Amino acid sequence: MSVGRQTGPASFFTRAADVDGMKLLLGIGGSDDSIRALEGTVDRAAETGDDLTVAILRNPATDADPEEIEARVQSVLDEIGVTATIRHLEGDPGSQLVELAERDGFDRIVLGGGETSPMGKIKLGGIAEFVLLNSHVSVTLVR
Amino acid sequence: MTTDRGYPDDPAGPFPTPPTTAEDREGRSITVRRYDPDRDREALEAMYDTFDPADRAQGIPPTGEDRIADWLDSITGDGTVNVVACHGDDIAGHATLVPDSDDTMVAAELAIFVLQAYQGAGIGTHLIETLLGAGEAAGVERVWLTVERWNEPAISLYEKVGFRASDTESFEHEMTIRLH
Numbered sequence: 001m002s003v004g005r006q007t008g009p010a011s012f013f014t015r016a017a018d019v020d021g022m023k024l025l026l027g028i029g030g031s032d033d034s035i036r037a038l039e040g041t042v043d044r045a046a047e048t049g050d051d052l053t054v055a056i057l058r059n060p061a062t063d064a065d066p067e068e069i070e071a072r073v074q075s076v077l078d079e080i081g082v083t084a085t086i087r088h089l090e091g092d093p094g095s096q097l098v099e100l101a102e103r104d105g106f107d108r109i110v111l112g113g114g115e116t117s118p119m120g121k122i123k124l125g126g127i128a129e130f131v132l133l134n135s136h137v138s139v140t141l142v143r
Numbered sequence: 144m145t146t147d148r149g150y151p152d153d154p155a156g157p158f159p160t161p162p163t164t165a166e167d168r169e170g171r172s173i174t175v176r177r178y179d180p181d182r183d184r185e186a187l188e189a190m191y192d193t194f195d196p197a198d199r200a201q202g203i204p205p206t207g208e209d210r211i212a213d214w215l216d217s218i219t220g221d222g223t224v225n226v227v228a229c230h231g232d233d234i235a236g237h238a239t240l241v242p243d244s245d246d247t248m249v250a251a252e253l254a255i256f257v258l259q260a261y262q263g264a265g266i267g268t269h270l271i272e273t274l275l276g277a278g279e280a281a282g283v284e285r286v287w288l289t290v291e292r293w294n295e296p297a298i299s300l301y302e303k304v305g306f307r308a309s310d311t312e313s314f315e316h317e318m319t320i321r322l323h
Contacts (some may be wrong), residue, residue, distance in 0.1 A: 119241045119252045120214055121201040121289060124314045 021050035022107040025137075027089075027097045028073065029057040029127060030064025033112030037142035038076055041110050045082045052084040055100060057093035059127060094130030101137040113141035148250075148309055150285045150319045155305030158276035158322075161226050167264035171230050175273040178225035178237070186234045187215060187227065195259050200291060201315065204256065217241075218254075224281050226274045228257070228266050235261040238274040240283060251278065253288040267300050275304070275322060284323045289315035 026041050028034040038054070045052045056069050066088055077084055089096040101109050109131055114124040124132075124141075132139055162176035178187070191204045191211045199206075205214050218239050219225050228236035236257035243250045253274070257267050278286060288306070290297045292315065301318050310317035 116202070117241075117252055117289075118244050119218060119239075119254050120203045120205070121252075121254070121315075123201070123289060126313065129314055 021045065021048045023051045023105065024053070024108050024110055025097065025101045025104075025106040026052060026054050026110045027057050027093065027127065027131070028054060028069060028112075029059025029093060029125075030062045030069045031059060031112060031115065031125060033115055033125070033142075034059070035072065035112075037110055037112040038073060040142045042076050042080050042082050042084070045084070046080050052082065053104075053106070054084050054086050055097055056086065056088045057097065057127065058090070059093060059125070061125060094127045094134070097127070098131055098135045098137070101135060106137055108138045108140055109135055110140045110142060113143040148287055148317070148319060150287075150309070150321050151307050152321070154321045154323055156275065156279060156322060158272050158279055160276040160280050161273050163269065163273045163276075165265075165269050167261070167266050167269070169264045171261075171264070173235060173261075173266055173269060174229045175226050175270055176229065177277065178219060178227050180219065183227055183234065184215070184219075186232075187237060188212065190234050190237065190258055191215070191256075193258075194256065198256070198259065200254075200294070201289065203254065224251070224274065224278045224283065226270065226277055228261070228270050230261070234258075236266055236270050238270045240274060240278045240281075240286060242283075249283070250285040250287065251283050253286050267297075268304065271300070271304050275320070279322045282323075285319065285321050287317065287319045289317050292316040 024041065026038060028038050044050065054073050056066050070086060073086055097109060111128045111131060112125065114122045114128065116122055128141060162174055164172060164174045167173050188211055192208065194204055205211055218241050222242045224240040226238050227234050238255040240251040240253055255267060255271055298316060306318040306320045308316060309319045
Protein backbone atom coordinates (compact mmCIF):
# COMPACT_ATOMS: atom_id res chain seq x y z
CA MET A 1 0.00 0.00 0.00
CA SER A 2 1.43 3.33 -0.95
CA VAL A 3 1.65 5.96 1.71
CA GLY A 4 1.81 9.70 1.20
CA ARG A 5 0.90 9.52 -2.42
CA GLN A 6 -2.34 11.02 -3.55
CA THR A 7 -4.19 8.46 -5.66
CA GLY A 8 -7.69 9.92 -5.94
CA PRO A 9 -8.62 12.66 -8.32
CA ALA A 10 -6.31 15.58 -7.65
CA SER A 11 -8.05 18.69 -6.43
CA PHE A 12 -6.63 21.87 -7.88
CA PHE A 13 -6.29 23.67 -4.59
CA THR A 14 -5.51 20.85 -2.15
CA ARG A 15 -2.66 18.90 -3.59
CA ALA A 16 -0.26 16.85 -1.53
CA ALA A 17 3.19 18.38 -1.59
CA ASP A 18 4.85 15.25 -2.96
CA VAL A 19 2.63 14.98 -6.02
CA ASP A 20 4.25 16.22 -9.18
CA GLY A 21 2.68 19.44 -10.40
CA MET A 22 0.09 19.42 -13.11
CA LYS A 23 0.60 20.75 -16.58
CA LEU A 24 -1.54 23.90 -16.49
CA LEU A 25 -2.63 26.20 -19.28
CA LEU A 26 -3.74 29.62 -18.03
CA GLY A 27 -5.63 31.77 -20.51
CA ILE A 28 -5.40 35.52 -19.92
CA GLY A 29 -7.00 38.30 -21.96
CA GLY A 30 -6.43 41.25 -19.65
CA SER A 31 -9.80 41.46 -17.87
CA ASP A 32 -9.66 42.01 -14.10
CA ASP A 33 -10.75 38.46 -13.34
CA SER A 34 -8.08 37.05 -15.66
CA ILE A 35 -5.43 39.04 -13.77
CA ARG A 36 -6.70 37.62 -10.46
CA ALA A 37 -6.60 34.12 -11.98
CA LEU A 38 -2.99 34.74 -13.01
CA GLU A 39 -1.95 35.80 -9.51
CA GLY A 40 -3.76 32.89 -7.86
CA THR A 41 -2.35 30.34 -10.29
CA VAL A 42 1.23 31.58 -10.02
CA ASP A 43 0.93 31.57 -6.22
CA ARG A 44 -0.15 27.92 -6.30
CA ALA A 45 2.51 26.98 -8.83
CA ALA A 46 5.15 28.29 -6.43
CA GLU A 47 3.96 25.69 -3.90
CA THR A 48 3.07 22.76 -6.14
CA GLY A 49 5.65 23.02 -8.90
CA ASP A 50 2.95 23.06 -11.55
CA ASP A 51 4.27 23.22 -15.10
CA LEU A 52 2.63 26.48 -16.13
CA THR A 53 2.03 27.86 -19.60
CA VAL A 54 0.42 31.29 -19.86
CA ALA A 55 -1.49 31.89 -23.10
CA ILE A 56 -2.15 35.55 -23.89
CA LEU A 57 -5.46 35.86 -25.73
CA ARG A 58 -7.28 38.54 -27.66
CA ASN A 59 -10.35 39.06 -25.49
CA PRO A 60 -12.86 41.08 -27.56
CA ALA A 61 -14.41 42.35 -24.30
CA THR A 62 -11.24 44.23 -23.32
CA ASP A 63 -8.95 46.55 -25.23
CA ALA A 64 -5.88 45.33 -23.40
CA ASP A 65 -2.64 45.40 -25.39
CA PRO A 66 -1.05 41.91 -25.62
CA GLU A 67 2.41 43.35 -24.96
CA GLU A 68 1.16 45.04 -21.80
CA ILE A 69 -0.44 41.80 -20.65
CA GLU A 70 2.85 39.99 -21.25
CA ALA A 71 4.71 42.57 -19.17
CA ARG A 72 2.15 42.11 -16.40
CA VAL A 73 2.47 38.32 -16.56
CA GLN A 74 6.27 38.55 -16.44
CA SER A 75 6.21 40.87 -13.45
CA VAL A 76 3.90 38.55 -11.49
CA LEU A 77 6.13 35.56 -12.34
CA ASP A 78 9.28 37.44 -11.31
CA GLU A 79 7.74 38.71 -8.10
CA ILE A 80 6.67 35.24 -6.97
CA GLY A 81 9.71 33.50 -8.43
CA VAL A 82 8.01 31.09 -10.83
CA THR A 83 9.07 30.33 -14.39
CA ALA A 84 6.44 29.74 -17.04
CA THR A 85 6.18 29.51 -20.78
CA ILE A 86 4.42 32.52 -22.28
CA ARG A 87 2.62 32.14 -25.58
CA HIS A 88 0.46 34.43 -27.69
CA LEU A 89 -2.68 32.99 -29.30
CA GLU A 90 -4.08 34.71 -32.36
CA GLY A 91 -7.62 34.34 -33.61
CA ASP A 92 -10.67 33.14 -31.72
CA PRO A 93 -9.50 32.93 -28.09
CA GLY A 94 -11.76 30.14 -26.79
CA SER A 95 -11.23 27.68 -29.62
CA GLN A 96 -7.48 28.39 -29.83
CA LEU A 97 -7.11 27.73 -26.10
CA VAL A 98 -9.06 24.46 -26.20
CA GLU A 99 -7.12 23.27 -29.26
CA LEU A 100 -3.77 24.03 -27.64
CA ALA A 101 -4.75 22.28 -24.39
CA GLU A 102 -5.84 19.14 -26.18
CA ARG A 103 -2.96 19.07 -28.69
CA ASP A 104 -0.20 19.57 -26.13
CA GLY A 105 -1.58 17.27 -23.42
CA PHE A 106 -2.38 19.81 -20.70
CA ASP A 107 -4.05 18.51 -17.53
CA ARG A 108 -6.11 21.59 -16.97
CA ILE A 109 -7.18 24.95 -18.36
CA VAL A 110 -7.38 27.82 -15.85
CA LEU A 111 -9.43 30.95 -16.48
CA GLY A 112 -10.81 33.95 -14.62
CA GLY A 113 -14.14 33.21 -12.96
CA GLY A 114 -16.11 36.14 -14.35
CA GLU A 115 -16.70 39.78 -13.55
CA THR A 116 -18.87 40.88 -10.65
CA SER A 117 -21.39 43.69 -11.15
CA PRO A 118 -21.83 46.45 -8.53
CA MET A 119 -24.83 44.40 -7.38
CA GLY A 120 -22.57 41.44 -6.72
CA LYS A 121 -23.85 39.28 -9.56
CA ILE A 122 -21.27 37.12 -11.28
CA LYS A 123 -21.22 37.36 -15.06
CA LEU A 124 -19.25 34.71 -16.88
CA GLY A 125 -17.06 35.91 -19.75
CA GLY A 126 -17.52 34.72 -23.31
CA ILE A 127 -14.18 32.88 -23.43
CA ALA A 128 -14.98 30.95 -20.23
CA GLU A 129 -18.39 30.06 -21.60
CA PHE A 130 -16.94 28.63 -24.81
CA VAL A 131 -14.16 26.74 -23.03
CA LEU A 132 -16.52 25.23 -20.43
CA LEU A 133 -18.84 23.91 -23.10
CA ASN A 134 -16.22 22.68 -25.55
CA SER A 135 -13.09 21.61 -23.68
CA HIS A 136 -12.34 17.92 -23.13
CA VAL A 137 -9.64 19.02 -20.69
CA SER A 138 -10.79 19.88 -17.13
CA VAL A 139 -11.36 23.57 -16.51
CA THR A 140 -10.84 25.63 -13.36
CA LEU A 141 -12.48 29.04 -12.94
CA VAL A 142 -10.70 31.08 -10.28
CA ARG A 143 -13.00 32.93 -7.86
CA MET B 144 -19.52 45.80 -18.12
CA THR B 145 -21.84 48.76 -18.51
CA THR B 146 -20.85 49.90 -21.98
CA ASP B 147 -22.74 49.19 -25.20
CA ARG B 148 -25.90 48.18 -23.40
CA GLY B 149 -28.97 48.73 -25.55
CA TYR B 150 -32.04 50.37 -24.02
CA PRO B 151 -35.55 50.76 -25.44
CA ASP B 152 -36.14 54.17 -27.06
CA ASP B 153 -39.39 54.88 -25.24
CA PRO B 154 -39.81 55.20 -21.51
CA ALA B 155 -42.00 52.66 -19.70
CA GLY B 156 -44.35 53.43 -16.85
CA PRO B 157 -45.48 55.54 -15.13
CA PHE B 158 -44.89 53.48 -12.01
CA PRO B 159 -46.35 54.04 -8.53
CA THR B 160 -44.15 55.54 -5.83
CA PRO B 161 -43.88 53.95 -2.36
CA PRO B 162 -45.68 53.25 -0.17
CA THR B 163 -48.16 51.06 -2.05
CA THR B 164 -50.51 48.50 -0.51
CA ALA B 165 -52.21 45.64 -2.36
CA GLU B 166 -53.73 42.30 -1.51
CA ASP B 167 -51.68 39.40 -2.89
CA ARG B 168 -53.24 36.33 -4.52
CA GLU B 169 -53.25 34.57 -1.13
CA GLY B 170 -55.36 37.37 0.36
CA ARG B 171 -52.51 38.89 2.38
CA SER B 172 -52.22 42.65 2.63
CA ILE B 173 -48.74 43.56 1.38
CA THR B 174 -47.24 47.05 1.68
CA VAL B 175 -44.20 48.01 -0.37
CA ARG B 176 -42.37 50.94 1.21
CA ARG B 177 -38.94 52.52 1.18
CA TYR B 178 -36.24 50.62 3.06
CA ASP B 179 -35.42 52.23 6.41
CA PRO B 180 -32.05 51.01 7.72
CA ASP B 181 -32.89 51.61 11.39
CA ARG B 182 -36.18 49.82 11.17
CA ASP B 183 -35.51 47.12 8.59
CA ARG B 184 -31.85 46.16 8.58
CA GLU B 185 -32.10 43.38 11.15
CA ALA B 186 -35.19 41.85 9.54
CA LEU B 187 -33.56 42.01 6.09
CA GLU B 188 -30.44 40.24 7.34
CA ALA B 189 -32.68 37.57 8.86
CA MET B 190 -34.58 37.18 5.59
CA TYR B 191 -31.39 36.57 3.62
CA ASP B 192 -30.03 34.27 6.29
CA THR B 193 -33.01 31.94 5.77
CA PHE B 194 -33.07 32.32 1.99
CA ASP B 195 -33.27 29.02 0.10
CA PRO B 196 -29.92 28.39 -1.64
CA ALA B 197 -31.89 27.08 -4.64
CA ASP B 198 -33.19 30.61 -5.17
CA ARG B 199 -29.75 32.18 -5.37
CA ALA B 200 -29.00 33.78 -8.72
CA GLN B 201 -25.50 34.37 -10.11
CA GLY B 202 -23.93 34.28 -6.67
CA ILE B 203 -26.41 36.50 -4.78
CA PRO B 204 -27.59 36.63 -2.11
CA PRO B 205 -24.31 35.49 -0.57
CA THR B 206 -24.32 33.00 2.29
CA GLY B 207 -23.11 33.51 5.87
CA GLU B 208 -23.88 36.39 8.22
CA ASP B 209 -20.71 38.38 7.50
CA ARG B 210 -20.98 38.16 3.73
CA ILE B 211 -24.69 39.03 3.85
CA ALA B 212 -23.89 42.08 6.01
CA ASP B 213 -21.14 43.28 3.63
CA TRP B 214 -23.38 42.77 0.62
CA LEU B 215 -26.30 44.66 2.24
CA ASP B 216 -23.92 47.51 3.13
CA SER B 217 -22.98 47.89 -0.53
CA ILE B 218 -26.45 47.53 -2.08
CA THR B 219 -28.14 49.88 0.41
CA GLY B 220 -25.35 52.48 0.39
CA ASP B 221 -25.21 55.98 -1.08
CA GLY B 222 -27.04 56.44 -4.36
CA THR B 223 -28.98 53.17 -4.17
CA VAL B 224 -32.78 52.83 -4.12
CA ASN B 225 -34.31 50.12 -1.91
CA VAL B 226 -37.85 49.02 -1.13
CA VAL B 227 -39.19 46.21 1.05
CA ALA B 228 -42.46 44.28 0.84
CA CYS B 229 -44.03 43.96 4.29
CA HIS B 230 -46.72 41.64 5.57
CA GLY B 231 -47.50 43.06 9.01
CA ASP B 232 -44.15 43.15 10.79
CA ASP B 233 -42.58 40.55 8.50
CA ILE B 234 -40.43 41.33 5.46
CA ALA B 235 -41.61 39.24 2.52
CA GLY B 236 -39.30 40.61 -0.14
CA HIS B 237 -36.74 43.22 -1.11
CA ALA B 238 -35.86 44.99 -4.34
CA THR B 239 -32.91 47.25 -5.07
CA LEU B 240 -31.41 49.55 -7.69
CA VAL B 241 -27.62 49.86 -7.56
CA PRO B 242 -26.08 52.58 -9.76
CA ASP B 243 -23.37 51.60 -12.25
CA SER B 244 -19.99 52.40 -10.76
CA ASP B 245 -18.81 54.34 -13.80
CA ASP B 246 -21.94 56.41 -13.94
CA THR B 247 -23.95 58.65 -11.67
CA MET B 248 -27.54 57.77 -10.84
CA VAL B 249 -28.40 57.62 -14.54
CA ALA B 250 -28.19 53.84 -15.06
CA ALA B 251 -28.70 51.22 -12.38
CA GLU B 252 -28.81 47.45 -11.99
CA LEU B 253 -31.94 45.88 -10.54
CA ALA B 254 -32.32 42.84 -8.31
CA ILE B 255 -35.36 41.47 -6.51
CA PHE B 256 -35.80 38.73 -3.93
CA VAL B 257 -39.04 37.30 -2.55
CA LEU B 258 -39.01 34.91 0.39
CA GLN B 259 -40.10 31.39 -0.56
CA ALA B 260 -43.35 31.47 1.48
CA TYR B 261 -44.45 34.58 -0.43
CA GLN B 262 -43.55 33.51 -3.95
CA GLY B 263 -46.14 32.98 -6.70
CA ALA B 264 -48.63 35.47 -5.24
CA GLY B 265 -47.93 38.54 -7.36
CA ILE B 266 -45.66 40.22 -4.81
CA GLY B 267 -42.75 40.32 -7.27
CA THR B 268 -44.71 42.48 -9.71
CA HIS B 269 -45.90 44.74 -6.90
CA LEU B 270 -42.33 45.12 -5.57
CA ILE B 271 -40.70 45.78 -8.90
CA GLU B 272 -43.29 48.34 -10.06
CA THR B 273 -42.96 50.29 -6.82
CA LEU B 274 -39.15 50.08 -6.98
CA LEU B 275 -39.20 51.49 -10.52
CA GLY B 276 -41.51 54.28 -9.29
CA ALA B 277 -39.04 55.10 -6.53
CA GLY B 278 -36.18 54.98 -9.05
CA GLU B 279 -38.03 57.24 -11.47
CA ALA B 280 -38.60 59.74 -8.63
CA ALA B 281 -34.89 59.56 -7.73
CA GLY B 282 -33.88 60.45 -11.29
CA VAL B 283 -32.83 57.00 -12.54
CA GLU B 284 -33.07 57.04 -16.33
CA ARG B 285 -32.26 53.46 -17.31
CA VAL B 286 -32.39 50.16 -15.48
CA TRP B 287 -30.80 46.86 -16.47
CA LEU B 288 -30.72 43.36 -15.04
CA THR B 289 -29.47 39.90 -15.86
CA VAL B 290 -31.44 36.73 -15.29
CA GLU B 291 -30.49 33.12 -15.85
CA ARG B 292 -31.93 32.27 -19.24
CA TRP B 293 -33.79 29.18 -18.03
CA ASN B 294 -35.67 31.26 -15.44
CA GLU B 295 -38.84 31.72 -17.50
CA PRO B 296 -41.10 32.92 -14.64
CA ALA B 297 -38.69 35.75 -13.85
CA ILE B 298 -38.25 36.70 -17.53
CA SER B 299 -42.07 36.85 -17.97
CA LEU B 300 -42.41 39.06 -14.90
CA TYR B 301 -39.77 41.48 -16.18
CA GLU B 302 -41.40 41.58 -19.63
CA LYS B 303 -44.81 42.27 -18.12
CA VAL B 304 -43.39 45.28 -16.28
CA GLY B 305 -41.80 46.63 -19.48
CA PHE B 306 -38.26 45.21 -19.65
CA ARG B 307 -36.99 44.11 -23.05
CA ALA B 308 -34.21 41.66 -23.88
CA SER B 309 -30.97 43.45 -24.76
CA ASP B 310 -28.52 40.53 -24.85
CA THR B 311 -29.64 36.93 -25.21
CA GLU B 312 -26.29 35.64 -26.49
CA SER B 313 -24.59 35.13 -23.13
CA PHE B 314 -25.12 32.66 -20.30
CA GLU B 315 -27.21 35.32 -18.63
CA HIS B 316 -30.19 36.90 -20.33
CA GLU B 317 -29.80 40.70 -20.11
CA MET B 318 -32.85 42.97 -20.07
CA THR B 319 -33.28 46.76 -19.97
CA ILE B 320 -35.96 49.38 -19.43
CA ARG B 321 -36.03 53.17 -19.81
CA LEU B 322 -37.72 55.29 -17.14
CA HIS B 323 -37.10 58.80 -18.47
